[in-house]
Amino acid sequence: MLPLSRCSLPTSSNPGPGPSLGFLLHVHTMICYVLWLAACCLLLLLYSVRFRSRISHGNGPRTYPLIGCLVSFYQNRWRLLDWYTEMLAASPTQTIVVDRLGARRTVVTANPVNVEHILKGNFGNYPKGKPFTDILGDLLGTGIFNVDGELWYAQRKLVSHEFSARALRDLEFAVLEDEARERLVPALGLAAARGDAVDMQDLLRRFSFDVICRVSLGVDPGCLDPALPAPRLAAAFDAAAGIIARRGAAPVAAVWKAKRALGVGSERMLREEIRVIHEAVMDLIRIRKKERGLQVNDADGRRSDLLSRMIECGYPDEMIRDMVISFIMAGRDTTSSALTWFFWLLTRHRDVEREVLREVTGGGGASHAAGGQGKMSVLHAALCETMRLYPPVAWDSKHAAAGDVLPDGTRVERGDRVTYFQYGMGRMESIWGANAADFSVQRWLSIGEDNAPPAAVAGVSPFKYPVFQAGPRTCLGKEMAFVQMKFVASTVLRRFEIVPVDEGRVPVFLPLMTAHMAGGLNVTVRRRGEPIAAAATPLDPSADPVL
Ligand code: HEM
Ligand SMILES: *[C@@H]1O[C@H](CO)[C@@H](O)[C@H](O)[C@H]1NC(C)=O
8 A cells, every 4th residue: 555545544533432542542643643744754855865866867856845845745635646646747757766764665656667567577576465465364364355476376266267257247247237226226216206415426335335245145235225224244344444444554553463462442343343244254154055955056046156156166164255255345345436436527528428328328320230239338438537537446555575676777675565556647648648637538439540449449558557457466357347337327327317416526536445535426316207228238248348
């Protein structure tokens, strides 16, 4: 994780169990903040001095005298992502080194050649590393998301096989249809009828939690069903993710480690939430095994969720538990984050909305008639463009196993944190041209100069656009994510028109473990008349363009 995350986490929501502890936590937070502020200034000072000395002609960040740094850091504290982006853009090779006394040296890059080197060329030298896996280890155990080396490779092979299986895609599709028809559309329909405001982000998060649970666990938590009580499992995931994010934000890892050892405060709560999650999943494994013993599911009724598949393969219970928890963590908030920004951007770009609508209702002419119904290249382009500006994973860090030199000449020392920065890369003019800041679906659709096919079809280099990471550890759920996002986008857009409650507001991008829209997206919805029957089959998941 990038050190700047420390400053962007909400600390006011610190839920202390009693007032005195709450107060202590508050003081603790303030002290941490002040320490962190001081460290940042020192770091910037050191950094700017070093930077100047290393690159003589550099148009790097201004040198900040001590007080100037304080002011500057303070001024930038709510826009740290953009501040980093500016520093990266100003660096001749779009790479900066954050070097401070007593802390891990961090290389942050937005340079595609470096990114390719880290994620592919010298992949073996850039594992997630212990500083990262420590933070998530209590929750994720040895699940794919949180291990390196052999442990990772074995799971990757196994899981990519399952992810490419037809049965899983069919299951996802069935779940999406059911969840949309039974819950999402009725919920929006009700809001439309009553004229109520709804928080689109909240709705989408519930939707994606239901979907990921049904696909990976084979059970329906019913998050989106108003008739069911709020599920404990979802709450446990939320609480655990929040506490773990704060672990990552702690100025010194020793603080949370000590709290964990003592079993106090947030660490005690975390332990409880993890217990809830682990027990729920273990129960499911036991029940599923019993069903199998009783042959509840014969050959025809065989379950194709990931948990059942792994039981069938005969893996140990704990390994199955850790794997499915990794899927839920990886797959729950990412698609909902992308979709939240997508819906908001379309309210800002009604012309794009019209284009997408034309495509998903089958008015797109040629591409539709030519059997390209499943392609939805405008929608695909709009989603890619959304995630370019608002990547669900804003940055991702590795830790160097050995010293190295990046292609741009940046020196990496053993143990350094090496971060590739999706958010900044999406905004680099060196990658996207002078209009990098504009929401332009067209950049994915126009035919290239030498008659190259459009990016949405041909794919842009994943090293320029590492929104799903790239190389051997590319997101396993990418295709599934596109299927889900397209399904939701077309289902909603065909039936409803969305209007933000506060139309003038420019929402804040909050890079928690997964990016969120701060405060959610409150909207009112209007029915678009009758749903259009022509495109009753919204998409054929197998016909998606490869990004
Ligand atoms: C728009 C949606 C999504 C985006 C932008 C996204 C992005 C990413 C990124 C950046 C990583 C690398 C993170 C890291 O290594 O720390 C990753 C890994 C992963 N993602 Fe996704 N993801 C999305 C949806 C999904 C979904 C729906 C699933 C389904 C279960 C999923 C499963 C995974 C898994 C299993 C990994 C770990 C792969 C490995 O370590 O080998 N993702 N994803
Ligand atoms: C959205 O509405 C809820 C409930 O009315 C409110 O608490 C929240 O602050 C609103 N969010 C924004 C960003 O306005």
